[in-house]
Amino acid sequence: MSRTYLRMALIFGLIWVGTAEPGHALFGLGDSDKKELAASATITLQQAVDKAVGNVPGTVVEAELEKHDGRVVYEIEIIDEQGKECEVLIDAKTGETLKIKRD
Incomplete structure (x- = not known):
């Protein structure tokens, strides 16, 4: 399965989950929080995913928009080419890679 197909499936999955039912809290946040x-x-999420995979080549398995230390970030989980899980934080405003955590 190609990386592009996996990324698109992830994006559509996130959109679908967010619209599954009224009041559903995507990313564990209420509607006003996630809108903010x-x-x-x-x-965009796609730009953040591209940046994360540029830093840690592999397969994206999860992506979330969150707040960390007062910053709005995309938290992207990747299974790297060695099969290890990595978490990459991308600043949602600047696109800067803030952290790469390898498990």
Whole structure:
């Protein structure tokens, strides 16, 4: 399965989960919280995923828009080419890679 197909499946899955039912809390946030986070993000989920995979080649298995240490970030989990799980934090405003955590 190609990386592009997996990325698109992830994006559509996140959209579907977010619209599954009224009041559903995508990413564990209420509607107003997730709208606030989304409004403050200047880069897209796809741009964040591309940046993360550029830093850690592998397969994206999860992506979330969250707040960490007062910053709005995309938290992207990747299974790297050695089969290890990695978490990459991308600043949702600047696109800067903030952290790469390898398990």
